[in-house]
Amino acid sequence: MTYLDHAATTPMLRQAAAAMSEALSRTGNASSLHSAGRLARRAVEEARESIAASVGARPSEVVFTAGGTEGDNLAVKGIYWARRGDDPRRTRLLVSAIEHHAVLEAAEWLVTHEGAELELLPVDQVGRVRPETLRAALAAGAGRTALVSVMWANNEVGTVNDIEALSEIAHEFDVPLHTDAVQAVGVLPVDFAACGADALTLTGHKLGGPYGQGALLLRRDAECTPLLHGGGQERDVRSGTLNVPAVVGLAVAVRHAGADGPHRAAELAGLRDELVRKVLEAVPEATLNGDWGHELVGGGPCRLPGIAHMSFPGCEGDSLIMLMDAQGIECSTGSACTAGVARPSHVLLAMGADEATARGSLRFSLGHTSTDADVAAVARAIGPVVERARRAGHAGSRQTLANTAATGR
Template sequence: MSKQPDSRVAAPSASGRGASQRPLDGAYLDHAASSPLRPEAVRAMTEAFGLAGNASSVHAPGRAARRALEEARESVAERLGALPSEVVFTGGGTESDNLGLKGLYWARRAQRQCRDVVITSEAEHHAVLDVVEWLAKSQGAQAVRLPVDAVGAVSPDALAEALAQWGERVALVSVMWANNEVGTINPVRELAALADEAGVPLHVDACQAAGQIPVGLAESGAAALSVAAHKFGGPVGAGALILSRKHDVTALLHGGGHERGLRSGTSDLVAIRGMAAALEAATEDLATAAAQLARLRDGLVEDVLGLGLGATLNGAAPGAARLPGNAHFSFPGCEGDSLLMLLDAAGVACSTGSACTAGVASASHVLLAMGVDQDVARASLRFSLGWNSAKAETDLAVRALPDAVERARAARPTAAAV
């Protein structure tokens, strides 16, 4: 009898879909934070490691690297509804957000000094909110935050009102395509139309949306989209700003004039090839993959709400207004961090709905913006599914939750003790 492998990582499936990166006896339900590398990305990156040339060099190896780079650019452009010349490769979603926001703001201010207003929403990712805060503190920007409704969506009426109020002072608008915490999808096309009518560029953080739902620059009408490879099964450290040729952006990095002069630095060909391959795999049959993921998610939601734990689902109802892989719950009477650790001990990896700053747990700014009570907001967890999620994983989470919730509630300090 042959010896069984000692590895705790699943082997490649017979279907050729590739290796799962989750432990065989555990559940990885945190794809929104980072999704495991797709086998297609691994193969593309492995091939790219064999290319010795710098894509900016003019000799034969350099030209081979340049061809590989431009093929990846063409692939990403096709999958994201853009021209190849509109794809600016970056080091990830945060850099893409920074380039989009700061670059558009500086370019617009250079055209007209009175353009100092940056409009975002209360529920944006910190890669956007912190950039806007920095622009306000050090660059003289006026930050305006739009409210969100009870499911975390931005209303076109709210944007229209803000655009009318601030007029020609508006430098840009930035609204995420889909919320990273609760999965609610914003009406991007309507928001883009309003911004365009006002002559204002709309930047969209599409990091959570790309690879799960149809995302396209031209179709959306946005000026710029930010995407991150590791959200759809590509490598960490690769991303792109999909930037319309109609809009000028001031560069953050200078040195070699790479990426339309907007992002100097030697191209990370290995990561870029992995990103392109992962995006191609994620969008090959997007409707079918999204439907399968939604069915798995819907089963998880039904099972969790049926446990009798008093859980509530946050965000839009399962359907067209919610990402297919997102299930975000509150478990009143718990501390989310405690519940997270108890589930982790049971082999379930998910994420908390709260952020920890200087060792003090604070409620999610997204949930608070939605009007969720602070104590309930602190008792929240996000389960996010992805390309290799399986029912065995969601079943494990459902089995582990009752004991975890009971223990988390018992461990929570009483009001008198606090």
């Protein structure tokens, strides 16, 4: 199989797998006081220090979680509750329209159950929140705003936001900012201290670490009400027995991915650009989604190096996925699928795309195991696959018209 869905999950780095396997052979609860417990605690604290050093944070700012979804929920709900507790007027949430559902649905839950007001920050045609957009939104109600949440890099189209600029604006209005950096850490240069965010989410399985292990970087002065109560671990922000082997594996993955990031990013960008070139040769009417410039205004990459998100007119994304899978190529679509019902990508809709375009898209995402052979496989398959998907779509349309005529509806 040709695996091109690294933005969903990427294979574990061999160094992380080896470190985790070794840790699995040891026993000890990191909260216990006996020798085994102290050794487990030492492993956790060394992992915490390693992660902090890799992402520009203090060790005390690293709060271990079960992954990106928990980290996003802890940041959005926990900071909202803390801010509203200090000032009951602060019930407003500003969340970008292209966030992962872990952020969007956490915010929507607060609206339904906690009386929050949710305002989606619009994005431009490449999927970026412009600083002036955030400034205008805050100027319209900063005193009522509890939190701003804008992702570092979008998981569908790969567009990167200028988190440093957005953080500066949020702080001008005395509002904390959270960023979901799940797609960025290990691929882009991420410096928690320099970016100015108050909270940052990362997870292991996106960067070569284990499933079910992540971290929330939380500034020491950022108030955050816990979701879980129990043992008081992790600054009393995230109670629960620590998964020591997974924590060790995460630290090794973050360290190795970060150290190799610049070299790997250049390689991935080259493979991505070649993939795009060959796909456009085979399907000239296909379109690219996201920002395909060179760098942000303040410097730094404007897009993730390993994501190519493309729309194919006349096709349905789910048909494209299955047809590509039949050719041995595993990729994904921008559409979210809930209970078997395909929905257009909320990211593309927020960028101004129509529903047909939002449904007929594919995301090719490359990672540390990607090769020239993967690109060649896509180049061979994409033309015939798109043609078959279009024929299937036309046949489905004709059948729908026939059924309508037969029933009179």
